[in-house]
Amino acid sequence: MRELSARGRLAGLTGALLLAAGIVLAVLPGAAAAAPANGISLTEAMSRLTASHNTAQQVVCSNNVYITSRANGRIVSAELGYSGNNYAMLRARATAVGPWERYTICTDTRSGLSSIASQANRRIVSAELGYSGGDYAMLRARATAVGPWELYRIVSAGSGLAIISAANGRYVSAELGYSGSRYAMLRARATAAGPWEQFQ
Template sequence: MPCRRTMSLANNKFVSAEFGWSGSNGGMLRARATQVGPWERFEICQGTLYDTIRSTYMSKYVTAELGYTGGNKGMLRARASSPGAWEQLRVISCGTGCVAIRRANVQTYVSAELGNTGDRYGMLRARSSAIGPWEKFRLQ
């Protein structure tokens, strides 16, 4: 699938993978960019059972960090070299020009955490049980 840009409909910001960060926050996905650069480009591979999202900049698959606890549980990071269980997502339609992202086989949707401040503003987490404003995205 061609390179896509993903925008949060709640704040009209593009999703970025934070490749300038290191450690357990390296590659964190955040809805924070006003312009598209290399960190805002992703490929979405749609499969029969699940989809994968891969950063084209670092060729890393997006992972839902299910082993994290607290406010980082379910954080999305572009960090995996190949898809495994934590990289299995579903991109589904939620209306005209709107998609939601959820974990495959689990009704946990990805949210752009717009209530966070500082470096956590706009962090993407697989944590919501329903599609609300923070769970709506647009692929361009």
């Protein structure tokens, strides 16, 4: 196994899985310590991850990341109070950052692909491509390993960032047309980045 080149400790399952595969991992120096009490935004995390690319580190991670929908200004929560096939559904509904709104983002510097893990339940976010209808490609923090459904490309889009599922090539949308407990559910279903597909 290659040596872990990191200052600090990665909180989350993603790092352990990458290390077990023999991949060099780096947690950005001071990322967690320098973050405000609420953490760092997705925009700041991706800026740090992009700036830290070098040939010695295959995977770089940033902890305490919160993701905000630009369309409704709400923070993305992993709904750990839900059960069954809706357990840990991601929704842009919170007005403040708490435990359910903190994520670890890890990016492979060679491929540019990222994984997103909930720090609250230590599970990796999956795009549920086996679901159908209005639940197709729902994002849920439920996986214990990184596979095709757990990889994303995070790119600039409009005034923010877009999250694209590597598995189906679709942009992640915050479903602001849904209501009740499904309001602002995140789904990898759009073919272009509009207002509902922009995050920060």
